[in-house]
Amino acid sequence: MDSAPIRSAVLTGAEPLARNTNLYRFDLDVPLQFEAGQFANLTIPGATPRGERSYSMWAPPDPAGNASVEFAIQLFAGGQASDYLRSAPVGTPFELRGPYGHFTLRGDDPDHPTTAHWFLATSTGLAPFHAMLAAAARAGDPRRFRLLFGCREEQDMFGLAALDALRDRLDFAYSVCLSRPQGATRHNVGRITAHMPAADPAARYYLCGNGAMITEARELLKARGIDRKRIHHEKYW
Ligand SMILES: Cc1cc2nc3c(=O)[nH]c(=O)nc-3n(C[C@H](O)[C@H](O)[C@H](O)COP(=O)(O)OP(=O)(O)OC[C@H]3O[C@@H](n4cnc5c(N)ncnc54)[C@H](O)[C@@H]3O)c2cc1C
Known part of the structure; x- marks a missing residue:
């Protein structure tokens, strides 16, 4: 069973970054602690198959936990989350689950230092x-x-x-x-x-x-x- 806590996430802004790509910002009821590179799942009403989509946190983690999160999201024609997010007004409530993932920066192995x-x-x-x-x-x-x-x-x-x-x-x-x-x-x-x-x-x-x-x-x-x-x-x- 998925034990990641569910948070309330309210959409507070969508800033255009590029054609078809926006930076979405959500305020959370409880701060999220995560490692840079991890992602969270956002509920998307009616989306199949899981009713949610994954997005990587754009802004770095705050040691005290992040009271808001940002996602750089590419919207494409016909995508279910894309269509929902494109027309979601500021104030739309979502649920957010996470953090998830192991795509984080690896530490250095002292015997084999990483050059880059x-x-x-x-x-x-x-x-x-x-x-x-x-x-x-x-x-x-x-x-x-x-x-x-x-x-x-x-x-x-x-x-x-x-x-x-x-x-x-x-x-x-x-x-x-x-x-x-x-x-x-x-x-x-x-x-x-x-x-x-x-x-x-x-x-x-x-x-x-x-x-x-x-x-x-x-x-x-x-x-x-x-x-x-x-x-x-x-x-x-
Ligand atoms: C771990 C993880 C982290 C992710 N983080 C991000 C993120 O930070 N930002 C982000 O924009 N997306 C991210 N994604 C992708 C995101 O979860 C969705 O797949 C994406 O938003 C499309 O969802 P949709 O419901 O609009 O499309 P759907 O309705 O689910 O997709 C319909 C079809 O479109 C294809 N498709 C999906 N995405 C694209 C695309 N970008 N261009 C062309 N075809 C596509 C799919 O293969 C599918 O066949 C992440 C995915 C994973 C697994």
């Missing part, structure tokens, strides 16, 4: 990495973080100002890969898997977003000699 933590995200798969990076910045984490962020085109990009600010506070760099840019762009052109870093057996690789990217990136990393224990993933759909 590589994050590969498509679309809102950026959310757990934003939470991890913001938590690392807050803690003064000296480790090296690198991110490849895959979007379809420039109108789908979001969160870059937040990533730029994190770049000033961490050993962190990122680049965006656009799979179908419209016209000229200063970003990488092509899917993330066409822009993978040179394989480093001492790095850790974290993949989040659509299943096709995850499968392809995992196979590439393994073919390049990365131990599968150093590859972590969270598949959204």
Whole structure:
């Protein structure tokens, strides 16, 4: 049986981040304690099969627990949660269950120090990495973080100002890969898997977003000699 507590969550805002992607904010009746990278389930009335959908916390955890949570949610035509959230006014009540998941930053093994933590995200798969990076910045984490962020085109990009600010506070760099840019762009052109870093057996690789990217990136990393224990993933759909 699922023992995660249920909280009341009231929608307090939806800020547009990109075309079809909003940052949803919910106030909770009881603060939520979680680790950066974890997710929670939001009840979506009438949604099949489970009546709920999972979303990764965008903002980092507060040691005292978070009285509100934010989710970067991509809405797509015909999606059940997408349709419900698109028309949900501020004040709509939800239920939230969680936290769940083990997609969190791994500690360093003293015998095999990790040279870099590589994050590969498509679309809102950026959310757990934003939470991890913001938590690392807050803690003064000296480790090296690198991110490849895959979007379809420039109108789908979001969160870059937040990533730029994190770049000033961490050993962190990122680049965006656009799979179908419209016209000229200063970003990488092509899917993330066409822009993978040179394989480093001492790095850790974290993949989040659509299943096709995850499968392809995992196979590439393994073919390049990365131990599968150093590859972590969270598949959204
Ligand atoms: C652990 C976990 C964490 C997640 N965190 C996030 C998050 O932070 N932000 C976020 O936006 N989503 C996240 N998701 C995905 C989210 O739970 C829903 O699947 C998504 O919002 C679509 O739900 P829906 O009810 O609108 O679509 P549904 O009605 O459930 O989907 C209908 C169909 O659309 C496909 N589909 C689902 N998502 C997409 C998509 N993005 N683009 C194209 N086709 C799609 C499905 O495969 C399905 O066949 C997460 C999923 C998991 C498992």
